[in-house]
Amino acid sequence: MPERSTVENLLDPTLPTWSVIDDIATVRAAQDAPAAAPVLAVGVQAADAGEPEEGVAGAGASAALRELGLDAAEVVTTHTPSASAGSVTTVPLTGSGVFGRVVLVGIGAGTSDDIRAAGAAVGRLTRDVRTLVVAFGAGEEGSLVEGVTLGSWTAPAWRANGPVRPSGPSRHVHVLAGIDVGVDAVALERSLIRCRATVIARGLGVTPSNIKNPAWMVTQARAVARRSGLTVRVWNDKELAAEGFGGLVAVGGGSATPPRLVQLDYSPRGATDDTRRIVLVGKGITFDTGGLNIKPGDGMVAMKTDMLGSAVVLAVLGACRALGVQVRVTGLLALAENQVSGSSYRPSDVITQYGGTTVEIGNTDAEGRLVLADAIAYAVANLSPDVLVDVATLTGAARLALARSMAAIFGTSDEVVEGLLGAGESTGETFWRMPLVDDYREALSSEVADLNHIAPGVGGGAVTAALFLEAFVGDVPWAHLDIAGPGRSDVDKGILAKGATGYGARALLAWLEGQQ
Incomplete structure (x- = not known):
């Protein structure tokens, strides 16, 4: 058996589950968010179809900012955030009692694709944040979760002191919904499961080929089969x-x-x-x-x-x-x-x-x-x-x-x-x-x-x-x-x-x- 290379020794025999978000919950009010949540991300929508770059706070964003003692119109006027899907403007907070900063993120026309792009931008901006609260408005929470999850992902690196996993810190995302707005928690969880599949595929794809060969892929397949209750059959070259x-x-x-x-x-x-x-x-x-x-x-x-x-x-x-x-x-x-x-x-x-x-x-x-x-x-x-x-x-x-x-x-x-x-x-x-x-x-x-x-x-x-x-x-x-x-x-x-x-x-x- 040839000796394994240094970089190969840095990787476990099988990939970890590699989830970038550990759980998702809903909260009815910004004040109900966990005390450890340093970031509130709120959606900024287009003022009108003719001026897509000019942003205004949507109903969900306005309600969340109001709870923090902030006037949404004043925040928008002061910081002039763009409504272009995925654009971000960071507003530091002092004395809010809950959050350290608000991220104003453009959600464009509020389509599913716009919400995903916005969520991905928030995910990338806050990769080092363990707890995140998001308020983009009702109706596209699944797309929001997909965007945040997939945007949070970073590729692994193989360093002298060990492989750096792509997941970063464990993350907890709370979707802010108003009192009269229903959020389908099951649908959110299903969105997260689908995103985790994407993350697994990404992790397999970026693994270097001096580690990843057909036999290594078989090992990954067996690990997935054990976790997921699948039966597995493997043909060798003979x-x-x-x-x-x-x-x-x-x-x-x-x-x-x-x-x-x-x-x-x-x-x-x-x-x-x-x-x-x-x-x-x-x-x-x-x-x-x-x-x-x-x-x-x-x-x-x-x-x-x-x-x-x-x-x-x-x-x-x-x-x-x-x-x-x-x-x-x-x-x-x-x-x-x-x-x-x-x-x-x-x-x-x-x-x-x-x-x-x-x-x-x-x-x-x-x-x-x-x-x-x-x-x-x-x-x-x-x-x-x-x-x-x-x-x-x-x-x-x-x-x-x-x-x-x-x-x-x-x-x-x-x-x-x-x-x-x-x-x-x-x-x-x-x-x-x-x-x-x-x-x-x-x-x-x-x-x-x-x-x-x-x-x-x-x-x-x-x-x-x-x-x-x-x-x-x-x-x-x-x-x-x-x-x-x-x-x-x-x-x-x-x-x-x-x-x-x-x-x-x-x-x-x-x-x-x-x-x-």
Whole structure:
């Protein structure tokens, strides 16, 4: 057994739960807030549609400030806060008896997206604060919790004195509601559970690849399974080869850390064989050099996050029981490292995917679709899914088409795609439907195999990648989420975090919650 590197020794064998908010409560009045709450964040809305930058205190903010002996109109006049969603103005307090400062945060027009952006700004500004009270007004408390939670997150660091966890200090958030305003505490808790899934996916994504390999991901999957009451099955490299998972074997063949396939199963209480089963498949390339078609140096730096599809699927499975999802859910993590070595697979190789379809390799840097195809074909042949959804940082073409704020979605079922579009809209993780263009299918033909796995010279790389995957789906209703754009971020922006964003976890959970 090789000696573990210094940085590897700094990390526990499994990730902690990594929650950035420990609990959420509601209070009816600012004076009821905990004595240890140093910050009150209040929403500032647009004065009118024509002047979005000019802010006025909303009803909730005015009531909270009034309790502190402050006149909302005077505070706004003195400090001129902007109503632009996510803008912040800090007002120090003396003698209020409860809070040390008030943060005036712009909530724009008060839409869900505006509230999330505002909450994220507060979360980032107050990362070192243990107890926070927020008063943004009624109706969007779930979005507020999502914003504060996701904005509070910071990436871990591995230092000489030990790893610095991304959660920072434990946090307690109190949502201020007026006497006559009802806040759904259950809905707030469900929002927090979905955000915790995103945090798990982020933590997995930013872990360095000298620590994170397929075997390490298996360890994380087993830990999530123990915590969440899931069953787990793992295929090692010998079992993958024996059972015909040619895509995983080829892609992982160049690495010193062999490929793995993980199956996680969630069943709700009282489930039977007749209970609907949804299968989620996640691309899990723990590092992607591009293989023999090697990436340029700058293009390789972010490739520790090329397993975000599997991170999202694992995080979603871990949250199903807490959210009481009513359908059976199976997660398949297709794990491999795409490395350069004497045993790497080559352009022009012909491999056999699970189920027997042969594929001519056109470019070893298009490896994600090969591992996904194995897992999809296995699911169709063995699991009898009612719906199948795959998640992957699959193509640069999707990122070029939709940039960093929106993911691509393809699918064979209008019902499934529309359901996921709605879930994305409700959670702020938006998708744009892309076409499965019939005319492009011919471009995947091969003279020496059943399929060519790329379509050189055609363009539309996100489309042809989706068409390749569709060839393994059969008649199962299917959707493909290409999160290559918003799955990674270069900056903290809104609810997205620099590095791995965990994009798609909350949308998938919201969609699963609506399935029967």
